Amino acid sequence: xxxxxxxxxxxxxxxxxxxxxxxxxxxxxxxxxxxxxxxxxxxxxxxxxxxxxxxxxxxxxxxxxxxxxxxxxxxxxxxxxxxxxxxxxxxxxxxxxxxxxxxxxxxxxxxxxxxxxxxxxxxxxxxxxxxxxxxxxxxxxxxxxxxxxxxxxxxxxxxxxxxxxxxxxxxxxxxxxxxxxxxxxxxxxxxxxxxxxxxxxxxxxxxxxxxxxxxxxxxxxxxxxxxxxxxxxxxxxxxxxxxxxxxxxxxxxxxxxxxxxxxxxxxxxxx
Amino acid sequence: xxxxxxxxxxxxxxxxxxxxxxxxxxxxxxxxxxxxxxxxxxxxxxxxxxxxxxxxxxxxxxxxxxxxxxxxxxxxxxxxxxxxxxxxxxxxxxxxxxxxxxxxxxxxxxxxxxxxxxxxxxxxxxxxxxxxxxxxxxxxxxxxxxxxxxxxxxxxxxxxxxxxxxxxxxxxxxxxxxxxxxxxxxxxxxxxxxxxxxxxxxxxxxxxxxxxxxxxxxxxxxxxxxxxxxxxxxxxxxxxxxxxxxxxxxxxxxxxxxxxxxxxxxxxxxxx
Numbered sequence: 066x067x068x069x070x071x072x073x074x075x076x077x078x079x080x081x082x083x084x085x086x087x088x089x090x091x092x093x094x095x096x097x098x099x100x101x102x103x104x105x106x107x108x109x110x111x112x113x114x115x116x117x118x119x120x121x122x123x124x125x126x127x128x129x130x131x132x133x134x135x136x137x138x139x140x141x142x143x144x145x146x147x148x149x150x151x152x153x154x155x156x157x158x159x160x161x162x163x164x165x166x167x168x169x170x171x172x173x174x175x176x177x178x179x180x181x182x183x184x185x186x187x188x189x190x191x192x193x194x195x196x197x198x199x200x201x202x203x204x205x206x207x208x209x210x211x212x213x214x215x216x217x218x219x220x221x222x223x224x225x226x227x228x229x230x231x232x233x234x235x236x237x238x239x240x241x242x243x244x245x246x247x248x249x250x251x252x253x254x255x256x257x258x259x260x261x262x263x264x265x266x267x268x269x270x271x272x273x274x275x276x277x278x279x280x281x282x283x284x285x286x287x288x289x290x291x292x293x294x295x296x297x298x299x300x301x302x303x304x305x306x307x308x309x310x311x312x313x314x315x316x317x318x319x320x321x322x323x324x325x326x327x328x329x330x331x332x333x334x335x336x
Numbered sequence: 337x338x339x340x341x342x343x344x345x346x347x348x349x350x351x352x353x354x355x356x357x358x359x360x361x362x363x364x365x366x367x368x369x370x371x372x373x374x375x376x377x378x379x380x381x382x383x384x385x386x387x388x389x390x391x392x393x394x395x396x397x398x399x400x401x402x403x404x405x406x407x408x409x410x411x412x413x414x415x416x417x418x419x420x421x422x423x424x425x426x427x428x429x430x431x432x433x434x435x436x437x438x439x440x441x442x443x444x445x446x447x448x449x450x451x452x453x454x455x456x457x458x459x460x461x462x463x464x465x466x467x468x469x470x471x472x473x474x475x476x477x478x479x480x481x482x483x484x485x486x487x488x489x490x491x492x493x494x495x496x497x498x499x500x501x502x503x504x505x506x507x508x509x510x511x512x513x514x515x516x517x518x519x520x521x522x523x524x525x526x527x528x529x530x531x532x533x534x535x536x537x538x539x540x541x542x543x544x545x546x547x548x549x550x551x552x553x554x555x556x557x558x559x560x561x562x563x564x565x566x567x568x569x570x571x572x573x574x575x576x577x578x579x580x581x582x583x584x585x586x587x588x589x590x591x592x593x594x595x596x597x598x599x600x601x602x603x604x605x606x607x608x
Contacts, residue, residue: 101426105421115480120598123478148381151374161431193593197469197557198586201574207396208386211378258376285467288561292381296472299561302477310474314466322466 096225100257110281115298115317126307133315134308138297142313145294147321152293156283159215159278160222165268167223169256175234184227191224200291205240211292218279218286230264237263266335273328280324284317338445362395397579404587405580408590412569412588418483421552421593422558426490434495438502445532456499464496467552472563486563490551497550498543505539508533541607549600556589566592 083093135142170176170184196217205211237260245259287295294313301310342348350358386393439445439489441456472489477483517531559567566585575580 081534102425105425108417108421109425109483111484112482116484119478119480125480126474128395146376151377155371155378184436193590195589195593196341196555196556196568197560198589201560205397206390208383210381210383212382212387215378253442281467282464285469288473295470299473302473305477315468318462318465322461325461 076126109221110325122305123150126311129307130315132308134306135312138301138306138309141297141300142309142316144215144292144321145297145313146210146288146316149280149287149293149295152211152283153276153280153284154220156215156218156222157272158277160219160279161272163169163219164223164226164230168227169260171227171231172234174237174239175256175260184231188224188227188231191220192228194220197285197289200286200289204290204322209290209292212258212323214283214286214291214293217291218282221282222275222279226271233264233267269335270328270332273331275325277321277324279330281317282322339421352364353471363501366374383505392515395573401579401583403580404584406579406584408581408584409588412566412585415559415564415566415569416592418486419555420552420565422483422486422555422563422565423596425492426487426555427544427551429487429491430494430498430547431540434498434502435492437495437499440497442503442506443512444509445528456590457504460496460499460503461577462496463492463494464500466493466557469561472558473561476562481564483564486565489503489558489563490555493554494551502536502540504535505543509535511539511567536577538607543548544582545600545607549596553593553597556592 077309083091084092167184167187170180171188173181182268199220200213200217203216207213207216228332241263242255242259245255250258284298285293285295287293287297289297290296294317298310298313301307301313350357379391425426437456437459440452441460443453444448446453446456460605466487469565472486475488479488482582494540513525513535515533517527536582555567557567557570559565559569560571562568570582570585570589573579573585
């Protein structure tokens with residue numbers, strides 16, 4: 066700020082500079098946003114009588130968290146959780162196994178253009194489709210059961226892992242890769258000794274993260290019949306057995322926390 | 337020492353010694369055994385006849401589903417608007433709730449590290465680890481089916497996500513600016529408004545747009561459990577096996593997701 070500008074400012078109060086400098090844009094955004102909120106809120110019709118009636122049920126649910134019932138549906142809960150874990154493990158393993166070649170193909174500095182385009186198409190397809198929608202389609206095709214859930218999560222894992230792996234490979238240090246190539250290595254040796262050591266720590270970290278995501282997702286796949294704890298949870302809610310539902314939710318929260326803690330330790334170790 | 341000798345007594349270099357190698361192969365074996373056991377459980381729970389029949393079924397469904405029933409679009413504008421509202425208002429509500437939680441959870445702004453911070457962290461973890469579909473299921477049971485349940489589900493699910501990213505941003509702020517404001521004799525709230533908030537505002541804007549994009553994806557399926565939006569139409573079309581309508585709805589959802597991602601990428605590009 067020049068001295069003259071400062072002179073003119075003497076005596077005037079300081080004002081916080083606005084986030085958006087252009088006043089016209091600022092006011093348009095503000096008024097537009099306000100108009101939208103009014104319009105949107107008015108288009109939602111809330112049945113307050115129904116809500117008031119439900120509040121006691123909501124309270125019952127909250128109190129159920131302090132007296133969760135692990136026992137009376139214990140068999141169902143245990144079977145559901147076990148199935149969720151099984152789906153999580155298998156889909157993570159298979160998903161990662163498939164996503165490694167696709168990730169290699171989706172990295173522009175390794176793959177030729179046609180391979181790159183095909184792999185990128187697979188990645189974007191997998192990322193654009195919501196897990197639940199994929200699960201619905203796969204349940205329709207393969208029938209009810211954990212196989213549909215396993216296939217859904219494997220498919221979702223491919224999109225996630227391949228994309229991040231490919232980005233990691235694209236950012237790798239060229240010097241190391243070239244050094245291996247200069248020794249006269251074959252393509253496979255080049256990948257194994259030049260590329261793989263550079264991306265391995267991140268790959269392990271991401272795998273742990275994906276394991277965590279897959280468990281969370283496997284908890285809802287049961288809602289559409291793709292196996293796991295979701296079906297038990299759905300039944301518990303439908304019967305208003307909130308204490309059982311609370312028990313299931315607590316198990317999910319604790320498992321997710323444990324997985325997050327474990328993956329934190331492993332990621333800290335490899336990175 | 338990772339060195340052993342060959343038959344002539346010459347030393348061979350090895351990457352690992354015997355114990356390390358044994359542990360390594362043992363864990364490989366355990367991993368494969370666990371995987372095979374899991375796979376066996378899945379296999380037992382699967383009707384393989386349906387799986388072998390799957391290509392025919394898929395072709396059959398594909399044949400029925402094409403072409404999409406474009407005229408059904410008239411009935412989709414309303415649900416699409418609802419879906420958009422659930423995502424947007426849900427994000428706004430979540431941000432209002434997430435800001436205080438984030439300030440309570442950040443190490444440098446929390447009033448009490450011993451009592452309040454763990455509570456805030458628990459709120460973050462528990463809202464984050466429960467999927468929005470489960471929240472919707474719960475809220476439909478409590479407040480009845482409709483857009484309101486979906487909106488609340490989206491909001492509750494997003495609190496943890498937004499608060500976590502926001503409190504990490506708060507913990508990473510430059511303490512010098514806070515100190516400078518404190519040195520002017522500012523009150524606690526003034527320090528917050530002029531020392532901390534301007535520093536986290538870009539992160540806040542980025543987080544909200546990012547979460548809005550995710551919420552658009554999630555709100556498209558909330559209708560499956562009765563929480564309003566386009567998922568409701570999807571559910572009813574699936575129940576009546578109206579495959580051409582399902583195709584159209586899937587196309588619309590895909591389109592909405594792509595538009596959401598595009599908008600969010602543009603806005604984030606403009607902010608950062």
